[in-house]
Amino acid sequence: MYFNNAGWFLTTLYPTLIWRKKVEEKIIYLTFDDGPIPEITEYVLEELEKFKVKATFFCVGDNIRKYPDVFKKILPYGHAIGNHTFNHLNGWKTDDDAYIDNVQRCETIMSEIRAELIHNSQFKIHNLFRPPYGLIKKSQIKRLPGYQIIMWDVLTGDFNKDLSAEKCLHKSIKYTKKGSIVIFHDSIKAEKNLRYALPRFLDHFISQGYRFETL
Numbered sequence: 001m002y003f004n005n006a007g008w009f010l011t012t013l014y015p016t017l018i019w020r021k022k023v024e025e026k027i028i029y030l031t032f033d034d035g036p037i038p039e040i041t042e043y044v045l046e047e048l049e050k051f052k053v054k055a056t057f058f059c060v061g062d063n064i065r066k067y068p069d070v071f072k073k074i075l076p077y078g079h080a081i082g083n084h085t086f087n088h089l090n091g092w093k094t095d096d097d098a099y100i101d102n103v104q105r106c107e108t109i110m111s112e113i114r115a116e117l118i119h120n121s122q123f124k125i126h127n128l129f130r131p132p133y134g135l136i137k138k139s140q141i142k143r144l145p146g147y148q149i150i151m152w153d154v155l156t157g158d159f160n161k162d163l164s165a166e167k168c169l170h171k172s173i174k175y176t177k178k179g180s181i182v183i184f185h186d187s188i189k190a191e192k193n194l195r196y197a198l199p200r201f202l203d204h205f206i207s208q209g210y211r212f213e214t215l
Contacts, residue, residue: 061086061106082128
């Protein structure tokens with residue numbers, strides 16, 4: 001079960017976390033979770049470059065470990081990078097010490113690659129964290145004071161194999177507004193819906209005068 005729009009209940013459950021941005025201009029904050037994955041992350045980068053759009057990638061540490069060359073391809077485009085734990089952990093089902101250690105393990109592998117590429121002036125280093133599944137204990141939040149914890153305003157549902165690509169696009173457009181933080185996934189599970197919805201989503205909002213920024 002998931003909600004395409006975060007809504008009142010979820011945002012009041014965690015009021016200190018960032019769900020959307022208060023902006024007057026037509027700005028959308030596009031994010032991608034669960035990569036890097038060969039071909040899929042690269043497809044996303046190609047589409048973003050076609051539309052001259054910047055986004056924020058919340059990366060799983062173990063995927064960075066397995067596919068460091070794909071991870072490195074994200075950086076020269078000026079996109080922002082965030083931590084998504086090393087093993088895509090559910091915070092509600094994980095002991096606090098183990099959860100924090102897993103976040104740090106992801107940070108460590110990202111830092112190693114940052115050190116190799118720090119000369120690239122376009123590489124944006126932000127202390128961003130998104131809990132997998134959006135599930136995190138308040139006790140875990142207290143132990144991550146150095147991070148901006150980013151949730152979402154719009155969950156596209158691209159990972160849902162029972163959701164058609166057309167409905168994925170329709171729902172994503174329906175709920176997105178000024179200041180929305182939108183989640184797509186550069187993952188195998190989401191690939192079919194992602195390939196259909198992403199370019200059409202970008203084209204729709206750019207034609208409406210919106211621009212996309214990193215977090």
